[in-house]
Amino acid sequence: MATLTRDDTIFPPPLVAGDPTFGSVTDTICRIVEKPPTIPWLVAFGAASTVLTMLLCAIAYLFWEGTGIWGLNNPIGWGWAIVNFVFWVGIGHAGTLISAVLFLFRQKWRTAINRFAEAMTIFAVICALVFPGIHVGRIWAAYWMLPLPNQMGMWPNFRSPLLWDVFAVSTYFTVSLLFWYVGLIPDLATLRDRAKGKLAFWAYGFFSLGWRGANRHWQNYERAYLILAGLATPLVLSVHTIVSFDFAVSVIPGWHTTIFPPYFVAGAIFSGFAMVLTLAVPSRKLFGLQDFITVRHIENMNKIILVTGSMVGYAYAMEFFIAWYSASPYEAFAFVNRAFGPYAWAYWIMVSCNVITPQLFWFKKIRTNIVLTFILSIFVNIGMWFERFVITMSLHRDFLPSSWDYFSPTLFDWAMLIGSFGLFFTLFILFLKFLPAVAIAEVKGVMPQANPHWEGYHKHAEGGAHHG
Amino acid sequence: MADRRRNWGLLAEFQNPARLLEAAQAVRERGYTKFETWSPFPIHGMDDAMGLKGSKVGWIVLAGGLTGMTTGLTLQWWAGSIAYPLVIGGKPLFAWEFALPVTFELSVLLSAFGAVFGMFALNRMPKPFHPLDRVKRFKKVTDDAFFLTIEAGDPQFDLDESRKLLESLGGTGIVVVEE
Numbered sequence: 168m169a170t171l172t173r174d175d176t177i178f179p180p181p182l183v184a185g186d187p188t189f190g191s192v193t194d195t196i197c198r199i200v201e202k203p204p205t206i207p208w209l210v211a212f213g214a215a216s217t218v219l220t221m222l223l224c225a226i227a228y229l230f231w232e233g234t235g236i237w238g239l240n241n242p243i244g245w246g247w248a249i250v251n252f253v254f255w256v257g258i259g260h261a262g263t264l265i266s267a268v269l270f271l272f273r274q275k276w277r278t279a280i281n282r283f284a285e286a287m288t289i290f291a292v293i294c295a296l297v298f299p300g301i302h303v304g305r306i307w308a309a310y311w312m313l314p315l316p317n318q319m320g321m322w323p324n325f326r327s328p329l330l331w332d333v334f335a336v337s338t339y340f341t342v343s344l345l346f347w348y349v350g351l352i353p354d355l356a357t358l359r360d361r362a363k364g365k366l367a368f369w370a371y372g373f374f375s376l377g378w379r380g381a382n383r384h385w386q387n388y389e390r391a392y393l394i395l396a397g398l399a400t401p402l403v404l405s406v407h408t409i410v411s412f413d414f415a416v417s418v419i420p421g422w423h424t425t426i427f428p429p430y431f432v433a434g435a436i437f438s439g440f441a442m443v444l445t446l447a448v449p450s451r452k453l454f455g456l457q458d459f460i461t462v463r464h465i466e467n468m469n470k471i472i473l474v475t476g477s478m479v480g481y482a483y484a485m486e487f488f489i490a491w492y493s494a495s496p497y498e499a500f501a502f503v504n505r506a507f508g509p510y511a512w513a514y515w516i517m518v519s520c521n522v523i524t525p526q527l528f529w530f531k532k533i534r535t536n537i538v539l540t541f542i543l544s545i546f547v548n549i550g551m552w553f554e555r556f557v558i559t560m561s562l563h564r565d566f567l568p569s570s571w572d573y574f575s576p577t578l579f580d581w582a583m584l585i586g587s588f589g590l591f592f593t594l595f596i597l598f599l600k601f602l603p604a605v606a607i608a609e610v611k612g613v614m615p616q617a618n619p620h621w622e623g624y625h626k627h628a629e630g631g632a633h634h635g
Numbered sequence: 636m637a638d639r640r641r642n643w644g645l646l647a648e649f650q651n652p653a654r655l656l657e658a659a660q661a662v663r664e665r666g667y668t669k670f671e672t673w674s675p676f677p678i679h680g681m682d683d684a685m686g687l688k689g690s691k692v693g694w695i696v697l698a699g700g701l702t703g704m705t706t707g708l709t710l711q712w713w714a715g716s717i718a719y720p721l722v723i724g725g726k727p728l729f730a731w732e733f734a735l736p737v738t739f740e741l742s743v744l745l746s747a748f749g750a751v752f753g754m755f756a757l758n759r760m761p762k763p764f765h766p767l768d769r770v771k772r773f774k775k776v777t778d779d780a781f782f783l784t785i786e787a788g789d790p791q792f793d794l795d796e797s798r799k800l801l802e803s804l805g806g807t808g809i810v811v812v813e814e
């Protein structure tokens with residue numbers, strides 16, 4: 168059993184395991200990028216890009232034929248496209264939470280996983296943006312979403328939450344990309360300075376913008392990074408709030424509720440952290456990053472899943488309570504129909520994955536078990552997709568029983584859902600190979616020897632141990 | 636000096652962040668102003684040791700945010716009330732409540748542009764070439780090396796005196812960097 172020594176309390180355990188030096192951190196992380204692609208990487212890339220090709224073919228057919236190739240019908244005008252959109256936007260939010268919110272709270276353990284999580288955010292938002300983009304039907308008119316001067320003299324309706332969503336998600340994408348890129352600049356400079364080949368030197372040199380680590384540059388850089396974190400924090404809350412307005416501002420039973428914004432934000436963080444774990448657990452093994460992404464990181468993320476999962480469970484209960492308390496027969500029907508109607512199977516998948524699964528993380532043994540964490544994180548991913556499905560399917564029994572219908576996905580619905588994972592993983596696998604997967608400069612900054620007073624502490628600690 | 640190129644300044648390497656911090660403090664106390672420290676990560680307390688004033692990035696962000704806010708409000712009011720008036724449910728053509736989300740998003744967007752591009756501008760980036768690129772050892776600055784430079788343009792600069800100062804502070808591998 169590990170006992171806490173006096174030195175542990177004064178000098179907390181290091182964030183990077185294995186007693187590294189600055190040089191060994193650079194080497195470990197850069198070597199992943201510098202060595203030629205491995206067979207598992209090539210296999211993974213081949214598989215992901217094949218699935219991506221399927222998505223592109225399905226989209227091409229959609230443009231040719233129209234949205235009728237999906238399983239949409241009269242009451243259900245929003246099918247899997249919006250389900251996938253909300254699912255992917257939600258996945259992205261954990262990345263921003265790790266990079267921005269935990270940064271503001273000075274949670275230094277985030278440094279090992281933030282690059283990773285930010286990349287996930289950007290790729291998830293790209294996947295999300297595909298779906299409203301292709302759902303417009305007349306793709307050649309997609310630019311009507313933007314307030315652009317045109318010969319018809321028409322302007323978009325700024326009262327529509329769908330237009331707010333255009334601004335929210337595109338701002339979110341742009342700011343996430345900038346935040347990620349700013350974080351990458353010093354590490355791209357490291358890769359530039361280590362480059363053996365001409366192409367690598369020019370490519371990393373171009374994107375590192377001539378970074379040389381001057382302290383006057385670090386000063387502006389750190390301030391810009393802090394401000395970006397401060398901007399991204401309210402931004403991430405606003406984005407999923409506005410995504411929930413897509414539903415909540417409409418007058419549909421089961422959608423028109425004030426609980427939606429906080430409930431959507433909690434669900435987004437919940438699903439996003441699950442996705443970070445789904446990606447981090449195999450990657451740390453594959454690339455030998457166990458010293459950087461330690462069990463402590465995994466346990467901390469599981470705790471966040473427990474908290475946000477409990478919030479989501481509370482929201483499910485509260486929705487039912489308010490449906491009864493509102494005394495609106497339509498509200499009550501919408502919820503009873505969710506739990507016991509034709510989509511009861513989806514509802515109970517959602518409840519088992521999102522309410523029961525996270526509660527297992529009360530146990531430290533489960534939180535620190537890598538295999539179980541991976542399996543449970545996939546359950547959460549599935550559960551959160553079903554949450555959006557259940558919400559969207561509220562449409563299937565509207566106010567007029569004669570128009571009730573049942574949504575069945577077609578081959579193309581499936582091709583696009585699975586294909587979006589192909590897009591996501593293709594981008595992610597390319598990222599792992601060509602960019603540093605762990606923030607090198609930031610990790611060095613949280614190592615004990617980065618502290619200018621480290622020598623003093625170090626001697627003191629050693630001296631103390633002798634006398635103690 | 637028979638050099639065809641002018642001196643840019645002196646470069647010295649230091650063992651670790653603590654040594655670099657002490658050296659920066661000492662160089663500053665000798666009255667140097669055009670000196671710089673170079674490190675693979677930001678060093679806590681270095682801004683004070685070098686006597687730097689706070690970063691100006693925040694002001695650029697403020698300007699960006701206010702521009703975004705003004706643009707958002709003006710765009711929504713002008714588009715909905717002047718350019719293309721749409722009466723929806725008999726409601727007024729403009730109200731700040733519905734304009735809030737888009738105004739907020741545009742403020743954040745332009746603030747972020749201010750933070751990133753403001754930082755680039757203040758740092759004079761991109762900077763494809765710098766005299767220090769001539770020093771092969773300097774490539775280690777993005778790995779695990781810590782450097783201090785004194786520019787020849789500093790009024791206090793004297794090749795021999797400054798070199799001796801850097802030596803006395805524990806600087807190693809001191810070289811003259813050409814312009």
